[in-house]
Amino acid sequence: MTPPGKPSALIDTRVVYCGDNLEQLTKLPDECVDLIYIDPPFNSNRNYEVFWGEKKELRSFDDRHESTQAYIDFMRPRCVELARVLKKTGSFYYHCDWHASHYVKVMLDQILGEEKFINEIIWKRQSAHNDAKQGSKHLGRVHDSIFLYSGGGDYYFKHLYTPYNAEYIEKFYKNVEPETGRRYQLGDLGAPGGAAPSKGNPHYEFLGVTRYWRYSKENMQKLYEEGLIVQAKPGAVPRFKRYLDEGKGVPLGSVWDDIGPVQGQATERLGYPTQKPLKLLERIIEISSQPNDIVLDAFCGCGTALVAAQNLGRQWIGIDISPTSCVVMAKRLRDICKLREGEHQRLRGKGFMVRELPTTEKQLRELPPFEFENWAVLALGGIKNKAQVGDMGIDGRIFPVGSGPETSGKDAGELDFMDEWYPVQVKQKEKAGRPDIDNFEAAMMRAKRKRGYFVSFGFTGDAIDEIRRFKREENIHIIPVTVEEILDGSVIDKLI
Numbered sequence: 085m086t087p088p089g090k091p092s093a094l095i096d097t098r099v100v101y102c103g104d105n106l107e108q109l110t111k112l113p114d115e116c117v118d119l120i121y122i123d124p125p126f127n128s129n130r131n132y133e134v135f136w137g138e139k140k141e142l143r144s145f146d147d148r149h150e151s152t153q154a155y156i157d158f159m160r161p162r163c164v165e166l167a168r169v170l171k172k173t174g175s176f177y178y179h180c181d182w183h184a185s186h187y188v189k190v191m192l193d194q195i196l197g198e199e200k201f202i203n204e205i206i207w208k209r210q211s212a213h214n215d216a217k218q219g220s221k222h223l224g225r226v227h228d229s230i231f232l233y234s235g236g237g238d239y240y241f242k243h244l245y246t247p248y249n250a251e252y253i254e255k256f257y258k259n260v261e262p263e264t265g266r267r268y269q270l271g272d273l274g275a276p277g278g279a280a281p282s283k284g285n286p287h288y289e290f291l292g293v294t295r296y297w298r299y300s301k302e303n304m305q306k307l308y309e310e311g312l313i314v315q316a317k318p319g320a321v322p323r324f325k326r327y328l329d330e331g332k333g334v335p336l337g338s339v340w341d342d343i344g345p346v347q348g349q350a351t352e353r354l355g356y357p358t359q360k361p362l363k364l365l366e367r368i369i370e371i372s373s374q375p376n377d378i379v380l381d382a383f384c385g386c387g388t389a390l391v392a393a394q395n396l397g398r399q400w401i402g403i404d405i406s407p408t409s410c411v412v413m414a415k416r417l418r419d420i421c422k423l424r425e426g427e428h429q430r431l432r433g434k435g436f437m438v439r440e441l442p443t444t445e446k447q448l449r450e451l452p453p454f455e456f457e458n459w460a461v462l463a464l465g466g467i468k469n470k471a472q473v474g475d476m477g478i479d480g481r482i483f484p485v486g487s488g489p490e491t492s493g494k495d496a497g498e499l500d501f502m503d504e505w506y507p508v509q510v511k512q513k514e515k516a517g518r519p520d521i522d523n524f525e526a527a528m529m530r531a532k533r534k535r536g537y538f539v540s541f542g543f544t545g546d547a548i549d550e551i552r553r554f555k556r557e558e559n560i561h562i563i564p565v566t567v568e569e570i571l572d573g574s575v576i577d578k579l580i
């Protein structure tokens with residue numbers, strides 16, 4: 085790991101801001117970051133309700149369009165702010181998928197300028213998807229789109245190479261040197277331009293063949309003596325041995341199919357539903373930034389971009405609205421990057437800070453009830469019910485990732501996953517009691533839910549007994565979550 089340098093003197097780096105990025109970004113000066121990566125939530129992340137409000141009816145095409153428009157309206161002012169903070173020499177990566185990618189491209193062309201567009205990267209995130217199964221009438225949606233724009237100036241760009249695959253090696257490096265086992269291909273030694281070479285290429289006889297050559301006679305002789313020039317038979321055109329193990333690999337193109345998703349068993353997996361693989365972020369950061377450059381992720385989730393930036397010796401700034409994300413990410417920065425949390429350590433280049441996180445139970449007890457509900461639902465990665473009255477005992481919903489549609493066959497559409505959600509109930513009480521649980525049970529039965537979350541500062545013994553009975557007798561699982569578990573991040577184990 086590259087040793088971390090000191091934080092930037094111009095702006096505070098190695099900082100995670102907990103809050104809405106629209107507000108947080110206004111705190112950053114113009115043209116201050118070198119690389120922006122964002123991976124905002126969209127419908128595909130089960131965050132539909134953010135943009136849909138409370139509509140639960142079957143969604144028609146018009147509804148879908150409305151949703152896309154709402155998403156773009158949400159993203160536009162944020163992208164304007166991001167464009168403002170991006171340096172002219174910087175790069176901007178926007179990660180999205182088929183739901184809105186075409187609209188995102190148009191929006192970014194308008195904000196950043198069409199001429200700043202560099203690439204659309206196709207990240208093949210999986211080989212098969214359960215959305216393409218018998219009965220569906222579309223191909224599996226297995227890729228994401230990542231749009232790359234520059235800040236408009238002379239942006240940094242590093243070409244990367246990927247290893248040759250077996251098929252390529254068999255086809256192009258079929259010769260094997262018997263003494264060493266090294267694979268090689270035979271390359272042309274003729275002067276570029278063939279029969280009409282560019283001026284200055286030497287013309288002479290070598291191993292019985294007279295023609296324009298790429299190298300001087302002395303150099304050819306040297307290569308021959310080093311065993312790097314072979315002639316298949318007398319009179320045949322001599323060729324140059326190019327070893328496989330000396331090749332750089334295949335220049336990386338815009339289709340990335342060599343990085344898998346974060347699998348269930350992966351060591352980097354934190355259980356955070358939309359976590360992106362570290363390798364993907366490290367690749368992006370390597371292509372578009374240099375050590376000590378400043379990387380900004382304004383929707384940083386569990387902090388993959390920040391960890392990648394730290395691993396590669398870059399400076400970084402993260403923003404996320406969810407306190408749970410911020411807590412999970414802080415733990416990751418401590419455990420994986422071995423950074424310590426605290427302002428003093430941050431200033432010494434050995435630590436980081438999470439700012440504006442509601443950090444104490446006392447602060448949370450003092451929040452107005454509606455704010456507290458909001459905090460708790462968001463903290464669980466859920467979506468708050470818009471209706472403040474008549475919510476039928478449900479304050480929010482969590483949409484699990486990895487769940488398939490409940491219905492299949494001709495009635496199944498791509499939005500069916502929306503039928504799978506877990507209700508969240510929040511009580512800003514020292515101890516939620518049996519009557520609170522009874523009410524939530526009734527709400528869960530009405531909504532036909534099998535799993536739900538109840539958040540409070542604590543639970544009475546009666547409440548816990550009732551939760552157990554309900555599971556045993558009705559097979560409906562209520563998961564009690566305390567504020568303490570949210571604040572220390574241990575709630576993540578209950579969300580998986």
Ligand SMILES: C[S@@+](CC[C@H](N)C(=O)[O-])C[C@H]1O[C@@H](n2cnc3c(N)ncnc32)[C@H](O)[C@@H]1O
Nearest residue numbers: 104105123358359360383385386388404405406
């Ligand atoms: C798709 S996730 C990002 C995942 C991330 N790339 C990773 O690998 O962990 C999107 C994140 O955006 C955050 N978010 C949503 N709206 C936001 C807003 N207005 N401001 C800041 N963060 C927001 C969510 O809390 C969520 O953590």
